[in-house]
Amino acid sequence: MIRKNIGFKEEEVSEYGIKFLKKKQKEYGDTQELGASETIERIFKEHEQMAELLKRQDILVEKIYERFKKDLDVIRVRTGYADKNTRIGLELWNGFIFTNDQQNYITTDEYLTKPVQVATQKVESDIASYRQRKLEREKKNKM
Amino acid sequence: MIRKNIGFKEEEVSEYGIKFLKKKQKEYGDTQELGASETIERIFKEHEQMAELLKRQDILVEKIYERFKKDLDVIRVRTGYADKNTRIGLELWNGFIFTNDQQNYITTDEYLTKPVQVATQKVESDIASYRQRKLEREKKNKM
Amino acid sequence: MIRKNIGFKEEEVSEYGIKFLKKKQKEYGDTQELGASETIERIFKEHEQMAELLKRQDILVEKIYERFKKDLDVIRVRTGYADKNTRIGLELWNGFIFTNDQQNYITTDEYLTKPVQVATQKVESDIASYRQRKLEREKKNKM
Amino acid sequence: MIRKNIGFKEEEVSEYGIKFLKKKQKEYGDTQELGASETIERIFKEHEQMAELLKRQDILVEKIYERFKKDLDVIRVRTGYADKNTRIGLELWNGFIFTNDQQNYITTDEYLTKPVQVATQKVESDIASYRQRKLEREKKNKM
Numbered sequence: 001m002i003r004k005n006i007g008f009k010e011e012e013v014s015e016y017g018i019k020f021l022k023k024k025q026k027e028y029g030d031t032q033e034l035g036a037s038e039t040i041e042r043i044f045k046e047h048e049q050m051a052e053l054l055k056r057q058d059i060l061v062e063k064i065y066e067r068f069k070k071d072l073d074v075i076r077v078r079t080g081y082a083d084k085n086t087r088i089g090l091e092l093w094n095g096f097i098f099t100n101d102q103q104n105y106i107t108t109d110e111y112l113t114k115p116v117q118v119a120t121q122k123v124e125s126d127i128a129s130y131r132q133r134k135l136e137r138e139k140k141n142k143m
Numbered sequence: 144m145i146r147k148n149i150g151f152k153e154e155e156v157s158e159y160g161i162k163f164l165k166k167k168q169k170e171y172g173d174t175q176e177l178g179a180s181e182t183i184e185r186i187f188k189e190h191e192q193m194a195e196l197l198k199r200q201d202i203l204v205e206k207i208y209e210r211f212k213k214d215l216d217v218i219r220v221r222t223g224y225a226d227k228n229t230r231i232g233l234e235l236w237n238g239f240i241f242t243n244d245q246q247n248y249i250t251t252d253e254y255l256t257k258p259v260q261v262a263t264q265k266v267e268s269d270i271a272s273y274r275q276r277k278l279e280r281e282k283k284n285k286m
Numbered sequence: 287m288i289r290k291n292i293g294f295k296e297e298e299v300s301e302y303g304i305k306f307l308k309k310k311q312k313e314y315g316d317t318q319e320l321g322a323s324e325t326i327e328r329i330f331k332e333h334e335q336m337a338e339l340l341k342r343q344d345i346l347v348e349k350i351y352e353r354f355k356k357d358l359d360v361i362r363v364r365t366g367y368a369d370k371n372t373r374i375g376l377e378l379w380n381g382f383i384f385t386n387d388q389q390n391y392i393t394t395d396e397y398l399t400k401p402v403q404v405a406t407q408k409v410e411s412d413i414a415s416y417r418q419r420k421l422e423r424e425k426k427n428k429m
Numbered sequence: 430m431i432r433k434n435i436g437f438k439e440e441e442v443s444e445y446g447i448k449f450l451k452k453k454q455k456e457y458g459d460t461q462e463l464g465a466s467e468t469i470e471r472i473f474k475e476h477e478q479m480a481e482l483l484k485r486q487d488i489l490v491e492k493i494y495e496r497f498k499k500d501l502d503v504i505r506v507r508t509g510y511a512d513k514n515t516r517i518g519l520e521l522w523n524g525f526i527f528t529n530d531q532q533n534y535i536t537t538d539e540y541l542t543k544p545v546q547v548a549t550q551k552v553e554s555d556i557a558s559y560r561q562r563k564l565e566r567e568k569k570n571k572m
Contacts, residue, residue, distance in 0.1 A: 017184040020191070040183060041160040047186060048163070050193040057485070060200055061492045067208045071215045072500050078222035079507035082368055084409055085229035086514035089375075090251070090259065091405035092236045093521045097256040099247040104528040105258040107265045108519070113526040115534035116519065119377035122536045123370055199343070206347045214358050221365035225511055227552055228372035232518075233394070233402065234548035235379045240399040242390040248401035250408045262520035266513055303470040306477070326469060327446040333472060334449070336479040346486055353494045357501050364508035371515035376537070376545065378522045383542040385533040391544035393551045 025039045034042070053059055108116065168182045177185070251259065311325045320328070339345055394402065454468045463471070537545065 014184060017180070017187055020187045037160070041157060043186065043190060044160055044163040047190055047193070050190070050197060054193055054196055054200075057489050057492060060204075060489065061496050063200070063204050064207055064493055065496045067204050068211070068215075068497070071219060072497075072504075075215070075219055075222050076500060076504055076507075078219075078226040079365075079504050079511060082222060082225040082229050082372075082511040083507040083514075084413060085226075085233055086368075086372075086511050086518065087409045087412070088402070088405045089229065089232055089236065089518055090514055090521075091408060092233075092240070092401060093518065093525075094251050094254075094256050094259045095248045095401050095405065096240070096245065097258050097521070097525070098249045098254060099245055102256070102258060102525065102528055105261050105524045106527045107261065108523050109265065111523075111527060113523050113531070115378060115381050115526050115531060116374070116523045118534050118536065119374045119381065122377060122538065123373045126373070127370060203343050203346065206343060207350055210347050210351045211354070211358075214362060218358075218362055218365050221362075221369040222508075225365060225368040225372050225515075227556060228369075228376055229511075229515075230552045230555070231545070231548045232372065232375055232379065234551060235376075235383070235544060237394050237397075237399050237402045238391045238544050238548065239383075239388065240401050241392045241397060242388055245399070245401060248404050250404065252408065258521060258524050259517070262517045262524065265520060266516045269516070270513060300470060303466070303473055306473045323446070327443060329472065329476060330446055330449040333476055333479070336476070336483060340479055340482055340486075346490075349486070349490050350493055353490050354497070354501075357505060361501070361505055361508050364505075364512040368508060368511040368515050371512075371519055375515065375518055375522065378519075378526070380537050380540075380542050380545045381534045382526070382531065383544050384535045384540060385531055388542070388544060391547050393547065395551065 021036060021039060024043055025034050025036075028034050028039060028042050164179060164182060167186055168177050168179070171177050171182060171185055307322060307325060310329055311320050311322075314320050314325060314328050450465060450468060453472055454463050454465070457463050457468060457471050
């Protein structure tokens, strides 16, 4: 790198400027202290990078997306399996019904069998009491 | 403002540093050119502001995530159960078919049994009328 | 409202100021033109509102959440049903197996029955060809 | 800058307007007080900048939504199928139970059959070992 004198001679800077420079010298210089000019140059470079980061909305958008990525991936994969497995389940119902030559059929609107009724009530009551416990836990955490 | 000499004497800076400084001098100085030290001080101030803005962006990203967290948690947990339970369902199909020594099998492409057909139609018509009611509710709320 | 003379007498404003004021007068005055002072006051009020909106990150967070709300609601409700229904499905398996006194059981790791195998292959091939068609559609849309 | 009289003569403004103007005069004028017209012009400029920033926020919200759209669409569609197919599954259970005239029923709380128990354990152990492998992969990627 060709270097030449930039002429920071005898210039006067405020106490603020000196303080900021010292802070940055410490921040950048891990092992040995950097010179003033070198530090200023690094500030310049950082300056450009930050200006770029702030100007570009897409970088913020990407930051947000990355923050959600892990959760979204889990959900996407799980819904993929749930989707696929329920399809396979229907295939198996179809094959089973075919094999057993079941012709008879009734919808739940026409007649809801006792077992389906009981199973539904059991699960709904499980979900309701789970919600109750969750609400109480949240209440306790707020106190 | 008390100003004192910061000692930028005879230091050597790269061409990059000179170019950046000149650019900023032009940017800041509307009518008259600013001195090098003054320009550097303004860069320092801008630097602090940008660092603050970037920190604010990170806080924003986290706030957004926190805002969605409750919904995402619910969805993640539910898809976890749906995934798991459909897997168990397939295991039970497999065990049941094995126990009954069912060899016969037909896919829904080859033959769609009447019960699967009727069940599908019933559910599809339920979903269609639910959507209809939802649309009407939304229309009413807009009026 | 007590009104008194604010003393905008004989002041001189730039062309920019006049143009902006005229634009706002038109924007605010639906039926009749507003006076200059009245317009300026409305600009002041809007100014305060906008400053508030920009200052508060939580308003932006809420805007983002609202934008996603409809999709999240749909997903949350659907996963709720999928979760619940698969639980009911397992209950029904349990009741059915109990009723039939099925003792025998084998996992898919030990033995994968032909029907489960065929059903899985059929669904996987359906999903694969759906993806293929989707990719082709996306390619076409990009052209 | 060409300046001409905007005609703010003898107009009447409310106390609110006067108060806001005074506040802004103080805010803008570091050393010397700005004139009313000059202050108003600066408010106008700030106004335009804020309107721009708010418009940018709306664009940002839309960009964020667009970034998530593809994942959300996949999840929405998959949960739609999982929801629908599990409903059809329950319909088929109901029809099957009706056809076989199964009256007997027991919930998993009352009695958990061996097959359901084994199937649940098998799937839970599959999920646990999948998680283990995933954690190890993530650890490796970090190194």
